Amino acid sequence: MTLGKNIQKIRKEAHLSQESFAEMLHVSRQTISNWENSKSYPDLETIVKISDSFHISLDILLKEDLVMVKTFDSEVKSTRKYAKALTIIASAFALLVGSFVIYSCVYFHTKSKLEGNFAEQLQENDFYKNRDGYYSMNYADGVVYSVPNQSMPGLLDFTLNFHLSNLYCDMELEDTYVEIMWRDSHEFSASAITKKDNKVVGSTSGFTESDFADAKKLGEELGVSEEKMSEIIEKGNELYEDFYGKQ
Template identity: 35%
Template sequence: MEFGDKIKDLRLKNQLTQEKFAIRLNVTRQAVSNWENNRNLPDLELLILISSIFHISLDELILGGNNVNNMTEKLIKDTSKTRRAKLNMITTLIGAFLLLFGCACLFIKANSVEYIDASGILHENFYLLPIGFLFIFSGLVVFLVTGIQFIIEGIRTRKEGK
């Protein structure tokens, strides 16, 4: 059973018009009409409100039985997009941290004092150069991979939309 049919069935079982159903949910009658005609879907907060007002489980409301309907597909797709966005944000932050740390290493190396002590030993923090370049290279790789993934997902989304 499609989500729109489920909403219409729920409304009719409770002997409500679209107007009265909308008033109980604090939405417009047009919103209810769009839900029933599968033109639009309510957000998660409204689903929870419908579930509590009409004493129906979210499973029954969203799934409407054993078949996956358009509401379930929308929730799965939204969750997937949110997870992907969080992953992109985390990798971008990691890349930025690596770049900043690499630049900090090079800055410290450039501004540090090199000296020879009384016993003739050179004191220099040479190790900061390869570490700094390694962190900068790693940060750039993270940005590059994240950017390529973002572009591929955009192309895939456009193809699905067509």
């Protein structure tokens, strides 16, 4: 017996007209007629509703209707594939949201730690804000250390460090200015520039790694005594660690 005939049998045994049956299933009377004459089939949801409403198993309802069984099977498989796809998408979304929440917690913790330490070092080392917006410290006569006005990049920049982790030292000598810049712990570059015509008269651009550890060679290149050069570099390394060592 086809599904259409089964639907007709169910309707008649329940003493329902096509109109009443259609109203119950929220379809038109013509739709019921088409089902019963096998001109069309109800969708999967409606078949399940008929099965539940009249307490008839799907096996009995679909028995012998091979076309509908194949259609029903196809719809079930499609539904399962769709459900599986939704599950995968939902899992991926949940993982993404969870990862972002964890990253946000780490970011705000790091921001608080780094910016707090930066503010603390400014105060402990008596740095003041200069006209260029940097913070400076007068270390000795003619020797000034400076750092940028630091703040963490925004949350969506996805970085857990300051963009610019530099320390500067400017030394004013009799005829020249000496500029030293730290880019990392114990890693710096330096140059000596004449006051008269801004000519570079000394530079570490050609130095090897071992040369940077030689205070005498550094001093000779920049026109600074070995003792003073050693003191300036040691203080710079110390300040760099104080400001950026916790990154």
